[in-house]
Amino acid sequence: MEALIVSMIPAFDARNEADICNKLQEFNKENAQTFTFPELxxxxKKKFIGDVxxxxxxxxxxECYCLCLEALRIMSREKHHLYQLAQKEGILLLLKLAGLEEKPNANQNDQVIIEAEKCLCNLVFNSTAVQQICLECDCVRFVMDRVKLYTTRDPQIPMEIKFFDMRLLFLMTALCSxxxxxxxxxxxxxxxxxxxLERDVLANATPIPHPPTEPSSNGTTDLGATGGATGGEETAMEGLIAAMNAVSTADTIKITEEEANLACEVYKAxxxxxxxxxxxxxxxxxxSGVLKRLGQACYKMLLTETTSPAKxxxxxSQTINLxxxxxxLSCVEELTPEPGVGSVARAGLVYRGRNMEAVSSIMRFLEMRVDRAAxxxxxxxxxxxxxxxxxxxxxxxxxxxxxxLLKDTVLPPLKKDEACHLPEEGCRIRxxxxxxxxxxxxxIKEVVADFLFILCKESVTKLIKYTGYGNAAGMLARRGLLAGGHGNTDYSPDEEDSDTxxxxxxxNEVxxxxxxxxxxxxxxMExxxxxxxxxxxxxxxxxxHRITREGVIQPMSVSDDGKLIPMMDIVQKAAMQPLREEASDDDDAIA
Structure with a gap:
């Protein structure tokens, strides 16, 4: 490695462009997968970076510019010893080549812009000094200025430049609050x-039609039209659960890998x-209605397929993170639009008059992640x-x-065979x-308990029914609800829990x-x-007494406010009570 770089010095000193390109091609090819340079x-290293x-x-x-920037990108992968790359002069040069300055060169080559942005992304990720320099140089402002040109510039800005604009914006907003x-x-x-998201990702997406489901009189199949949990209503509930677990039957769309990559960076930003x-x-x-548009974009993205299951x-995942x-609420409501409204041509899963395909997609995502973790x-x-x-x-x-919807699918009314098994036994999502x-x-255990508790409208009785007191004890202790009761009661009153x-x-035997x-x-003891x-x-x-004295266990009790307190505190409090009463009697006598 060092010998190769030393051999470049004559070419750099002589400013021989052809030799520089040949040597840089050799260096870039040899170190395409190199991330550290301990032997250099x-x-x-300092001389090489300076020459480049x-x-x-x-x-x-x-071509020479691109080769130089590719070499710098390789050197910028290393977190330490960045030398001139982490100094203001070097960053200003990279920002200029990336077109991120007050008056960018309109004739700048697109590939040069891309390579310069790759270097900047590596440097911002690896160096707090570079982050500060980019802040001082208004890097974010110049990125956003270029974003404003996405719809007006002719010719159009290439997708790859947009991707690295978003990658750089994501890094700056992540690392510089x-x-x-x-x-x-x-x-x-x-x-x-x-x-x-609307113009560059979803606008040109290809529809993937699915066979239509058997419609009802209004053109959709409403799986939440019935209530309760007896007879045919149990069958309706089973149909709802099956529909939630099934692959989407709504018209989904397919996007390219390039569009998917851009969407991920936009969602992260x-x-x-x-x-x-x-x-x-x-x-x-x-x-401005932008929140509704954002909700609609999230809805569509959750029904999107791309080039591979991983992508x-x-x-x-990035949509769910957002x-x-x-x-x-105006944004969240767009995740459950009414069938036939706006861009929702046909719904595969309708619940209580709302299209629930996006929520169903999130639940399938959850179950896939749960199974993978297990x-x-x-x-x-x-x-x-x-x-x-x-x-x-x-x-x-x-x-x-x-x-x-999630209450009816995750925690449906229990049947006798389910009541005869532990809540953690089985293959259902519950x-x-x-x-x-x-x-x-x-x-994990806190967020799972919170999720199930919310589905139970934060009723301790309902949560224990579905999970058992032992599984819920940790969350109940954290919230001071071991003695029973409710958490937040700000839920709709028109929903009643029904038992089969x-x-x-x-x-009564549970x-x-x-x-x-x-x-x-x-x-x-018989x-x-x-x-x-x-x-x-x-x-x-x-x-x-022995294992308590040795610290193996600590006997606890539930206080009046529903929280755990050590039994020793109760014993000491009880022992002090006669002394307080005696002292009170003495005070009365003196008076």
């Missing part, structure tokens, strides 16, 4: 980024732009599951339609989620701790004399 001396930067300032041809409000407020960021914004700040966009999953933000023990469960569960919590709180309530990750007739027959019907067990029972009780008390 600091002086040699000088070549970029010379009047060489486009001050740029987030700048994008949203100073540059009308939400509207501009939504426009990219949008997420950074709104994640720390207050709801009232985002609602200011409602007058489709990535698109859906839905974890506190988006206004199959791969080393998988990073938090990163896989937390965003989609958080998004569902947000959506259920914002939309009654969504919460009702069983899978209950298993996660005791996951080793605190983040067969569940009603065994309801053990609330385990959440299932327990078979009768023999009395372990046949023992009173003296033997007393000895066994003393032995048990001694064992509990």
């Amino acid at each position: 001396g600091s002086e040699t 930067l000088q070549s970029l300032e010379a009047a060489y041809n486009t 001050s740029t987030r409000s700048q994008v949203r407020n100073d540059h009308n960021g939400i509207e501009l980024l939504t426009g990219i 949008l997420f950074n732009t709104v994640i720390h914004s207050k709801l009232k700040e985002i609602e200011q966009e409602e007058e 489709t999953e990535e698109c859906h 839905l974890t933000c506190a988006l206004p 199959a791969a023990k080393k998988l990073r469960v938090v990163e896989q599951l937390n965003p989609v569960l958080s998004a569902l919590c947000v959506l259920c709180r914002r939309s009654t339609h969504i919460r009702r 069983n899978k989620l209950v298993r996660l309530m005791t996951n080793h990750s605190t983040d 007739e067969e569940y009603k027959d065994v309801r 053990n609330p701790v385990t959440g299932r019907v327990e078979s009768e067990r023999p009395n372990p 046949g023992m004399t009173d003296e033997q029972k007393e000895v066994a009780a003393v032995e048990l008390a001694n064992m509990i």
